[in-house]
Amino acid sequence: xxxxxxxxxxxxxxxxxxxxxxxxxxxxxxxxxxxxxxxxxxxxxxxxxxxxxxxxxxxxxxxxxxxxxxxxxxxxxxxxxxxxxxxxxxxxxxxxxxxxxxxxxxxxxxxxxxxxxxxxxxxxxxxxxxxxxxxxxxxxxxxxxxxxxxxxxxxxxxxxxxxxxxxxxxxxxxxxxxxxxxxxxxxxxxxxxxxxxxxxxxxxxxxxx
Numbered sequence: 001x002x003x004x005x006x007x008x009x010x011x012x013x014x015x016x017x018x019x020x021x022x023x024x025x026x027x028x029x030x031x032x033x034x035x036x037x038x039x040x041x042x043x044x045x046x047x048x049x050x051x052x053x054x055x056x057x058x059x060x061x062x063x064x065x066x067x068x069x070x071x072x073x074x075x076x077x078x079x080x081x082x083x084x085x086x087x088x089x090x091x092x093x094x095x096x097x098x099x100x101x102x103x104x105x106x107x108x109x110x111x112x113x114x115x116x117x118x119x120x121x122x123x124x125x126x127x128x129x130x131x132x133x134x135x136x137x138x139x140x141x142x143x144x145x146x147x148x149x150x151x152x153x154x155x156x157x158x159x160x161x162x163x164x165x166x167x168x169x170x171x172x173x174x175x176x177x178x179x180x181x182x183x184x185x186x187x188x189x190x191x192x193x194x195x196x197x198x199x200x201x202x203x204x205x206x207x208x209x
Contacts (some may be wrong), residue, residue, distance in 0.1 A: 089150035091176030
């Protein structure tokens, strides 16, 4: 065998060995395929989680809060119930109404009035010239008293023997939904009390804390 033939045969043998080695070597994993297999389930899970959470978030957003009541040790239980109902009836701030009630009646006088079953907590009908409608059954319950008071504030003739509220008093309800300071100012400027309720802002701060 010539030298050239020997080199050719060696080259063929090396080619066959390479082919055999390649045939029995497992193919390497594709980085792209591996990345896709890992990423897809994670993305799918995130999507499912977001979908599962979406209804709960929508329900929470659509909920509306009920008007908050008045709870304060400065007020009797009847005053608290009256103020909470009047706020619900008129849209005024419960704390503003609570302060207003406190400005009209507090301490032992409020306790005595509640004991007497008189829930006219804003003293409607109590004037220098006499008292009107105080004996009516509407005042025997804080809720009915608040409803009658709300109607009177709206210009209705709900207080027996007393007549309708003035335009200045009716204007108080025009501030419903506005900041508490605006509501307080409207009460002070309404002519309800000759004093103008100078302590009403301070009383509001006490009720609101």
